[in-house]
Amino acid sequence: MPINPFKISGQWYRGNTHSHSTESDGRLPIADRFTAYQQAGYDFLVITDHRTVSEVSAYSTEDFLAISGSEVHPENPYGGSTYHIVAINIHQKIDCAKLHPNEVLEEIKQQGGEAVLCHPYWCGHTLLDYQPLTNYFAVEVYNDTCTGIGKGFSEEAWDNMLDRIGPVHGIAADDAHGTEHDCFHAWVVLKATELTTDAIMDAFRTGSFYSTLGPEIVDLDLIEGNEHSKKTITLECSPVQSVVFKGQQSRGKSVVAPEGEYITQAEYDVPSGTSYVRVEITDDHGKKAWSNPFYF
Numbered sequence: 001m002p003i004n005p006f007k008i009s010g011q012w013y014r015g016n017t018h019s020h021s022t023e024s025d026g027r028l029p030i031a032d033r034f035t036a037y038q039q040a041g042y043d044f045l046v047i048t049d050h051r052t053v054s055e056v057s058a059y060s061t062e063d064f065l066a067i068s069g070s071e072v073h074p075e076n077p078y079g080g081s082t083y084h085i086v087a088i089n090i091h092q093k094i095d096c097a098k099l100h101p102n103e104v105l106e107e108i109k110q111q112g113g114e115a116v117l118c119h120p121y122w123c124g125h126t127l128l129d130y131q132p133l134t135n136y137f138a139v140e141v142y143n144d145t146c147t148g149i150g151k152g153f154s155e156e157a158w159d160n161m162l163d164r165i166g167p168v169h170g171i172a173a174d175d176a177h178g179t180e181h182d183c184f185h186a187w188v189v190l191k192a193t194e195l196t197t198d199a200i201m202d203a204f205r206t207g208s209f210y211s212t213l214g215p216e217i218v219d220l221d222l223i224e225g226n227e228h229s230k231k232t233i234t235l236e237c238s239p240v241q242s243v244v245f246k247g248q249q250s251r252g253k254s255v256v257a258p259e260g261e262y263i264t265q266a267e268y269d270v271p272s273g274t275s276y277v278r279v280e281i282t283d284d285h286g287k288k289a290w291s292n293p294f295y296f
């Protein structure tokens with residue numbers, strides 16, 4: 001079951017789940033990639049070079065966690081382009097040739113890893129491509145390097161998956177290849193008991209995180225059985241221009257600050273028949289943050 005990270009004890013950690021080095025098409029060697037993220041204030045980074053895996057545990061320090069991973073590319077038997085799947089915490093290279101994408105996803109699980117479906121908009125992927133898949137835990141709601149062609153945001157793909165497939169977490173990631181343009185712009189803020197791979201993976205699996213391009217979610221709560229509504233979601237956040245509560249299909253609510261003002265809190269009475277609600281906030285520079293959904 002998903003966990004609300006604002007209602008459990010633990011530490012907040014900042015991390016990026018998707019990055020490349022000179023082991024594939026990235027511009028920085030692995031050591032320099034880790035140094036850059038550590039200096040930028042990150043607590044963890046996953047190296048996800050295309051079609052290969054590097055063992056990176058030696059780059060971990062007391063206050064920085066280096067996580068091995070890969071971006072794998074199984075062929076797509078459902079008519080769309082080749083899949084881009086980030087595998088967090090795998091240690092053996094997966095040779096995708098001749099493997100069905102679900103066999104690749106199963107292999108990621110068997111290695112103790114977790115799979116993220118990457119940049120749907122950039123891939124031109126739709127439900128036709130995602131409905132047959134199993135064993136993934138998240139989809140990239142935002143991928144920074146894909147903004148290079150204006151296809152960084154995949155919110156509609158995430159919502160379609162929530163509406164038609166079922167629970168799936170949303171992740172914002174840099175997909176860092178270069179040294180500046182696609183670095184340090186999109187990250188997860190994750191609540192875990194400690195900075196170890198096991199604890200971070202548990203937090204990923206349970207959705208104990210939110211994703212952001214800068215705005216901060218300060219508190220998020222689900223209040224049940226109050227006087228005016230059976231269920232109310234309450235939000236506190238850094239000053240933003242708009243807050244949107246999104247449910248399935250036509251359900252939801254948008255709150256926009258008056259000209260020259262900001263919003264730091266909002267709430268939503270959840271109508272009966274709602275299957276999920278996620279929260280999205282946008283600041284005055286267009287920077288967004290996304291909670292994972294509450295499910296009902």
Ligand SMILES: [Zn+2]
Pocket residue numbers: 071084118119
């Ligand atoms: Zn990719």
Ligand SMILES: [Zn+2]
Pocket residue numbers: 018019020071175
């Ligand atoms: Zn990538």
